[in-house]
Amino acid sequence: MEGDCLSCMKYLMFVFNFFIFLGGACLLGLGIWVLVDPTGFREIVAANPLLITGAYILLAMGGLLFLLGFLGCCGAVRENKCLLLFFFLFILIIFLAELSAAILAFIFRENLTREFFTKELTKHYQGNNDTDVFSATWNSVMITFGCCGVNGPEDFKFASVFRLLTLDSEEVPEACCRREPQSRDGVLLSREECLLGRDLFLNKQGCYTVILNAFETYVYLAGALAIGVLAIELFAMIFAMCLFRGIQ
Numbered sequence: 001m002e003g004d005c006l007s008c009m010k011y012l013m014f015v016f017n018f019f020i021f022l023g024g025a026c027l028l029g030l031g032i033w034v035l036v037d038p039t040g041f042r043e044i045v046a047a048n049p050l051l052i053t054g055a056y057i058l059l060a061m062g063g064l065l066f067l068l069g070f071l072g073c074c075g076a077v078r079e080n081k082c083l084l085l086f087f088f089l090f091i092l093i094i095f096l097a098e099l100s101a102a103i104l105a106f107i108f109r110e111n112l113t114r115e116f117f118t119k120e121l122t123k124h125y126q127g128n129n130d131t132d133v134f135s136a137t138w139n140s141v142m143i144t145f146g147c148c149g150v151n152g153p154e155d156f157k158f159a160s161v162f163r164l165l166t167l168d169s170e171e172v173p174e175a176c177c178r179r180e181p182q183s184r185d186g187v188l189l190s191r192e193e194c195l196l197g198r199d200l201f202l203n204k205q206g207c208y209t210v211i212l213n214a215f216e217t218y219v220y221l222a223g224a225l226a227i228g229v230l231a232i233e234l235f236a237m238i239f240a241m242c243l244f245r246g247i248q
Helices: 001-036 041-046 049-078 079-109 114-124 133-145 152-159 160-166 189-193 209-247
Strands: none
Touching: 001 049, 001 209, 049 079, 079 209, 114 133, 114 152, 114 160, 133 209
C-alpha cells in the first residue's frame, strides 16, 4: 500500500512539474524571440524601456520555471533525493523572496502616492530625451494612456529641468499631445498648438487617475493570483518533502 502511494505521488509530481517545465520553455522561447527577431520587432522593443524590461523579465521567469520543472521531473522519475532536495530549496527561496517582496510592497505602499510621483516628475523629467530612462518611460506612459503628467498639464509648469531644457518655449512635452489614433504611431493633431498648451490639442487628464482607473479591476485579480501562486509553491514544497522522505 505504501509503495502504491509513493508511486502515485511520484507520477503526480512528474505531471505537475512537466507543465511547469513546458510553461517555462514557452516563456523562455518567447523572450528570446522578442529580443532576436530579425523582422524589426526587436527595434520596436528596444525603443521602449517598458517593453525591453518586460522582455528580460520574461526571459528570467522562463529560465527559472524551466529549471524548476526540470529538477522536479528528474527528481520524481529517478527518485533522486539530491534533485528533490534542490527542488525543495529552489521553491523555498522563491517562496521567501515573493513573501519578502509582498511585505516590502505593503510597508512602502506610501511611496506610490500622487504626491510622490508628482515630486519625482517635476524633479527629474527631461522632455523628449529617449536616452534618459526616467523621461522615456514617462513619455511611453503618457502616449499609451493618453494622459499628461501626474495630475495634468499644469505639472510641467514646475518641472525645473524640463523648463530649463526647453527655455520656457513649450508648455507641455510632445508626449502630452493628442494623437489619432492615441498610440506612438498616431498622427499629432497639431504639435505647435499642443506645445503652446491649447486645450483642444493636448490630453488634459493626469496619468495617476487614468492608470488607477485602468488597473483598479486588476488589483484584486493580481492579489488573488499571488495568493494562488504562493499556495501552489507551498503545496509543491510539502509534496517534494513527502516524496523525499518516502524514498529509501
